Amino acid sequence: MAKTQTAPKKRGQNTKRVQEIISVIRRYDVLRNLGAQKNPQAVRTAFETLGPTFIKIGQMLSTRPDIVSPAYVHELSKLQDNVKADDFAVIQKIIETEFNQPLTELFDDFEPTPIASASMGQVHRTKLKNGLQVAVKIQHPGITDTVSRDLAILSRLVRAINWLPNNQVTQVVEPKEIFAQFKTALEKELDSRQEAENNAHFYRLNHQVGIFEVPRVYPEYCTAKIVTTEYKAGESLKRYLKKIENKAVDAKRRYIATALVNNFMKQVFEDGFFHADPHPGNILLNETAADFSEFGNAAKPQALNKTQKLPNYRLVYLDFGMMGTIDKTLVQNLADVVIAVNSKNADQIGQGLLNICKVVGPLDKNKFFEALSEFIGPYYNSGLGAIDLEAMGTQIISLCKQNNLQMNPAVSLLMKAFGALEGIVLQLDPDISMLEVARPFTRRYIVKNVNFRNEFEDRLLDAYQLSKDLPKIGSQLRATLELIARGRLRVGIDLNHRDQVLDRIEAMVNKVVAGLILAALIVGSSMLVQQQDQHTWIARLGIMGYIVAAAIIVIILASSLWQRFSRRHKKK
Structure with a gap:
């Protein structure tokens, strides 16, 4: 019975969210603005209004100058993902559920006020049981369901971009393909273990390389919703x-x-x-x-900078x-x-x-x-x-x-x-x-x-081959002159835009063929209609020929007008 009640409730929430998304998209004309690459401020405002999923997608778009214009890159880079922090009681419940342990058995001096809060989660400072200060990043409750629901809705809406007039985005990219890339990236970000792996990999490659340091990640304190790293002090x-x-x-x-x-x-x-x-x-x-606090009371080693x-x-x-x-x-x-x-x-x-x-x-x-x-x-x-x-x-x-x-x-x-x-x-x-x-x-x-040795050997081989080919130049030139004298020289021409030219020629030939067929159809229909008995099936066949010819003419005219309209928009 509970499942039966939950399903309609979930459908109702989805319907309400669809209406909200469509309302905001219409209010800020998001699809048309994106298609024409205009009014980036309106699109940014719409994304901020629609919440975490759209903020993240906007931030991802700002990293893709191959998709959006420089104005969009600049504007979407301003997207703010600072959100209201969750209550400490909610955060405590998430931590205890993820680790199946009381918070007090995991950490000491857990600070209830977060030091940062973003669209996907918030960060709290605390200490491990060995006294080491750490930063714990916890996902906001329900963020996984919210993002998954929004992505499912967007997968249907993204198809509409292809039908927009004056669409600059789809000229070079396929919206479905780009959305699939963003969807994959967002789904990975929902699994905090991926961020923990990234952190650990970056730590191995860059920690204490010159003046650079990277917080150490603690995998035993990480889950799909939580990342725990060494706390690093400093000024941004x-x-x-x-x-x-x-x-x-x-x-x-x-x-x-x-x-x-x-x-x-x-x-x-x-x-x-x-x-x-x-x-x-x-x-x-x-x-x-x-x-060097993690070394306990042992003598401090020599400072690295010395x-x-x-x-x-x-x-x-x-x-x-x-x-x-x-x-x-x-x-x-x-x-x-x-x-x-x-x-x-x-x-x-x-x-x-x-x-x-x-x-x-x-x-x-x-x-x-x-x-x-x-x-x-x-x-x-x-x-x-x-x-x-x-x-x-x-x-x-x-x-x-x-x-x-x-x-x-x-x-x-x-x-x-x-x-x-x-x-x-x-x-x-x-x-x-x-x-x-x-x-x-x-x-x-x-x-x-x-490999300079290989490069040197390649250059030597090139020089050797050139030394063998030089004596042949005279005989090749003589053979070419003889072909010219006999009128047997063939010249190959590489025509620029060859494919476009061939397409144009093919279209012209198709139009000529269509015209001949129409002419034959009209003439034949006229001969059939001119029968003495207008009510015979032969005369009706002629009338049907007229109707078919008229329909074909309308289709050809519509196609021609559409092609002109499309070319004019591309020029703009």
Whole structure:
């Protein structure tokens, strides 16, 4: 009986939520604005109104400049996920249910007031039984059901985007495919064990690498709804940047900026695993002395900064819910692009971009390379320090869109993360060039990954083959001249837009054939109608021919008008 009562109640809640979503979408005209890439402020307001699921989707969209315009990327990056904290009694119940133990047996001095609260959960500071301070992140109650329900509703609504007029989004991407990617990412984020694994992996790769530290995760205190990590004190870079806003750049700021760039390059090119959301709120600056409290009353070991000659401050990465992963092949392709950007070689940049993009429509490579050369030209005479990497990346993505190229999602996420990091670095030191800082890394990457012996052997083989081919040039030229003299020379022509031209010719031929058939149908029908007895089945067959011909003419005219309408909208 209870199940019977629960089912109608759940259906009622779903119906109410569907009505709420549709109402907000209509009020802010979300689908039309997204389709035309207009009014990003209205879309951001709608997402904030609709709650956690839509806030997360908006934040994910802000990391995809290959999908939305720069204005949307900028606006959706402002999405606020600070929400009202849950009561301590609710949090206590969740913890005790997850671990099947009383809170007092798990932790000491559990602070009832959270130190942070976001759309998916909130963080409390407490201590383990051994006295170590930890941060416990607990999911909000019911968040899994809320997100799952919203995703089910969205899976039906997302189909409507394809039917919107003047739709710029679906020209290069398939909404169902993008939604599937976001759905997978959100479902992973609902399992806090994934964040715990990300944290542990990032800890192994980056903890105590230079001035960087990462909180240690404690798996025995983690569940699908809870993540427990070492508590790290410090001041967020967001607050630090505000504090130094009008002050002169000093050695400390330069050091931090350079360290951030070098570490991020390491994450991408060496680890293949990078922090995808390095905004100032997710990085702490800890200027206190090293904490050796976990060693108990034993003699404190020598401070790290004396043995490694590091400064008396550390940078601490936080929040590992959004991470990026790239495989070795993609790393190699990215390295080729970075090397090409450093050398300002348009052809190499273009080839590198083709390797990291997916062709989603007709591609004219000659047109693409010409447009890229024209775009990259102004950068030839400017120093590396004058290049705005975020603006340059946005323009390259726009150029790819225009040529029916879709950027690899991992690369789009990387570019967004790189742009966020560049914003921090420029506030720390406006004169720094991220490409100049990255150049030594590029050299090290080449030395480490290029087999110079094989390269040398390949060049020797090329030279040997060239030495064999040179004597043949004279005889080949003579044979060509003889063919010209005999009138037997064949010339192959590579026609640009060949597929489009053939499609046009095919359409013209089809129209001519349709016209001939219609003419024959009309003439034949006229001959049948002209019979002396108008009421015979032969005369009726002629009338039927007229009706069929008229219907075909209407269909052809409608199709022609629709094609003109579509071409006009594409030009706009």
